[in-house]
Amino acid sequence: MKKQKTKQLLLEKGAELMHIKGFHNTGIQEIVNICKVPKGSFYFYFESKEYFGLELINYFAEKQINEIDKFFNDSTVNSIEKLENYFNHFFEELAKNDYKGGSFFGNFIQELADVNEMFRQGLVIVNEQIVDRFTNLLKELKPNLSPTETRKKAELLYFTFEGTVMQVKLYKTLEPAKNLRDYIRDYKV
Numbered sequence: 001m002k003k004q005k006t007k008q009l010l011l012e013k014g015a016e017l018m019h020i021k022g023f024h025n026t027g028i029q030e031i032v033n034i035c036k037v038p039k040g041s042f043y044f045y046f047e048s049k050e051y052f053g054l055e056l057i058n059y060f061a062e063k064q065i066n067e068i069d070k071f072f073n074d075s076t077v078n079s080i081e082k083l084e085n086y087f088n089h090f091f092e093e094l095a096k097n098d099y100k101g102g103s104f105f106g107n108f109i110q111e112l113a114d115v116n117e118m119f120r121q122g123l124v125i126v127n128e129q130i131v132d133r134f135t136n137l138l139k140e141l142k143p144n145l146s147p148t149e150t151r152k153k154a155e156l157l158y159f160t161f162e163g164t165v166m167q168v169k170l171y172k173t174l175e176p177a178k179n180l181r182d183y184i185r186d187y188k189v
Helices: 002-021 028-035 039-045 049-072 079-096 104-112 117-141 147-171 175-187
Strands: none
Touching: 002 028, 002 039, 002 049, 002 104, 028 039, 049 079, 049 104, 049 117, 079 117, 079 147, 079 175, 104 117, 104 147, 117 147, 147 175
């Protein structure tokens, strides 16, 4: 049991650091220092920093997908409100964090997709899972669209969200998020 707690602690604290500082700017020593465990503990659970990064992708994927599902499966509101509630929650959390962090997947894609094929492939899998959620939500909202059109709109919506996250971080204001919300309301995606 204690071993599993140590692995979980390494993932949690490593995730917090890498979410803010990035993969390359976070060292293993820094992670183990925050966790107050010996460096050997890191290598007991993770063969290398690269394998740790792959586990982090899975760790964040589970968290992100659970968060999306919580909002998108809320039967007390309509489809537009589900989307708005998720986006509002995300951007409010980003603002509370002084606009640091943002989208773990967006950050990792920017930093690692061009330089590490294993990371790129892992991120593609997660990206597809997230777009699947957006696709299912858009099926509720636009039931007359073909599956192909629905998927394209879901991809565009998710990619627009990721771009909005970057703009919110860049300008340190929620104004781009408000623009996204207005777009969703005005055009009903």
